[in-house]
Amino acid sequence: MNLTCSEQQRTACGVGGLYTALAIERCLPIMHCGPGCFGNVSATLGGMNGGQSGETYLGSVIPSTNFCEDDVVFGGTERLRKLVEECKKYYDADMFMIVDGCTAEIVGDDIEEVASVCTENDKPVLYAALPGFKGNSVWGHEQVLSAIVDQFLKPAEKTNPRQVNVFGIVPFFDPMWAGTLDALESLLVHLGLEPNIIYGREKGIANVNKIPEAAFNLILAPWTDLGVAERLRERFGTPYLHFDNMPIGPTETARLIRTLADYADLDRGKAEALIHKEEERFFYYMRRSYSWIFGCKNFPRKFIVNAGAAAAVSVTRFAVNDLGMIPYRIYITEGVPEEYEEMVRAQLHNIDYDGDFEIIFSEDGGLFEESLKTEDFSIRKICVFGTAWDLVPVKKHKLTFVSVAAPYGNCMIGSRTYFGCEGALRFCEDLYANAADNIVDPGI
Numbered sequence: 001m002n003l004t005c006s007e008q009q010r011t012a013c014g015v016g017g018l019y020t021a022l023a024i025e026r027c028l029p030i031m032h033c034g035p036g037c038f039g040n041v042s043a044t045l046g047g048m049n050g051g052q053s054g055e056t057y058l059g060s061v062i063p064s065t066n067f068c069e070d071d072v073v074f075g076g077t078e079r080l081r082k083l084v085e086e087c088k089k090y091y092d093a094d095m096f097m098i099v100d101g102c103t104a105e106i107v108g109d110d111i112e113e114v115a116s117v118c119t120e121n122d123k124p125v126l127y128a129a130l131p132g133f134k135g136n137s138v139w140g141h142e143q144v145l146s147a148i149v150d151q152f153l154k155p156a157e158k159t160n161p162r163q164v165n166v167f168g169i170v171p172f173f174d175p176m177w178a179g180t181l182d183a184l185e186s187l188l189v190h191l192g193l194e195p196n197i198i199y200g201r202e203k204g205i206a207n208v209n210k211i212p213e214a215a216f217n218l219i220l221a222p223w224t225d226l227g228v229a230e231r232l233r234e235r236f237g238t239p240y241l242h243f244d245n246m247p248i249g250p251t252e253t254a255r256l257i258r259t260l261a262d263y264a265d266l267d268r269g270k271a272e273a274l275i276h277k278e279e280e281r282f283f284y285y286m287r288r289s290y291s292w293i294f295g296c297k298n299f300p301r302k303f304i305v306n307a308g309a310a311a312a313v314s315v316t317r318f319a320v321n322d323l324g325m326i327p328y329r330i331y332i333t334e335g336v337p338e339e340y341e342e343m344v345r346a347q348l349h350n351i352d353y354d355g356d357f358e359i360i361f362s363e364d365g366g367l368f369e370e371s372l373k374t375e376d377f378s379i380r381k382i383c384v385f386g387t388a389w390d391l392v393p394v395k396k397h398k399l400t401f402v403s404v405a406a407p408y409g410n411c412m413i414g415s416r417t418y419f420g421c422e423g424a425l426r427f428c429e430d431l432y433a434n435a436a437d438n439i440v441d442p443g444i
């Protein structure tokens with residue numbers, strides 16, 4: 001019998017969707033899960049992911065019923081109801097989000113009923129079923145957003161013609177989500193838009209409430225949140241603009257700015273001036289270093305990506321279009337739904353490179369390491385853009401490496417971002433810092 005198993009998971013299980021609730025200030029997730037569930041998801045999305053936690057509520061204070069044997073036999077909804085009532089007394093929150101895991105779903109606990117019994121006008125209690133047997137944390141993220149759209153939002157009395165809601169990024173699964181959204185917000189404001197972002201610093205429920213007022217929704221990702229955008233169009237008639245990546249570097253940043261200027265009828269002169277300014281700055285710093293680094297004959301030209309589609313599309317566009325690198329193989333590891341696979345494949349091929357390269361859709365993050373048993377990169381060096389899981393094989397084989405996705409690594413991520421032209425310089429700094437040990441030519 002030929003047995004296979006997946007290794008090196010780059011997502012958490014479905015209950016990891018609670019991190020999307022945690023990214024919304026003053027939204028408290030309440031877990032109706034086994035005692036180990038939070039530990040499981042927090043390793044990938046929290047501690048080993050740049051040392052991240054919620055800000056209003058740290059991981060250590062997230063309440064849970066700690067579902068146990070008695071609950072399996074007798075049901076756990078009464079204990080859940082009591083926990084929610086206690087949370088409403090002792091936690092200062094604007095919204096509560098009940099999430100359940102495998103055991104509660106298997107025994108059929110009715111979390112919808114608990115949510116409706118516990119909801120008060122000013123303290124909404126929402127629910128999202130997130131059992132790991134149904135999907136991973138990216139699926140869980142969409143369940144949490146859908147819960148907000150379906151259970152909480154109400155039609156707006158007016159539309160704000162400048163307001164744009166930003167979706168697509170999956171907080172924590174994209175380890176640089178906070179810094180990226182900060183930088184993106186500044187760019188959108190500069191262009192004359194009013195960005196409405198629900199995740200991160202000083203956003204929270206006030207911004208969630210404003211979602212139905214937007215002129216349009218902006219989806220900056222290969223496929224995530226497209227379902228949410230469809231739901232918002234059905235419920236509130238809000239159109240959406242799908243831009244297939246979070247730009248890194250001048251080419252994609254300029255394309256985003258021009259796409260927005262066309263779609264939202266923005267001041268074209270201002271848009272072009274911003275593109276010019278960003279490009280000038282980027283190329284100034286790149287010119288200063290190019291001959292030492294990317295022009296070095298030993299710098300590896302080919303690269304492998306071992307990460308989710310969002311990181312893969314952003315990094316591939318930048319590496320090919322702006323750095324002149326060549327894709328060798330791209331592993332897409334978050335379980336892209338089948339209906340989106342061809343679209344993501346086309347997005348990855350939409351680059352300034354006509355040659356062949358492999359694209360592999362698999363949640364088995366260990367395939368890259370397995371490939372090193374039969375492929376030798378010791379002479380023909382290669383760059384790897386992946387996650388902390390790839391550290392051991394890349395160190396062993398002395399390959400150049402940049403972490404671009406969860407689990408990002410055992411470090412402090414802070415406000416780090418690769419977004420835009422400034423972020424692209426950070427990417428190049430990290431790339432060279434890692435490459436230096438492997439590529440330095442003794443002759444230079």
Ligand code: SF4
Nearest residue numbers: 013037040101102132
């Ligand atoms: S797979 Fe199920 S039991 Fe395991 S951590 Fe996730 S929700 Fe909990």
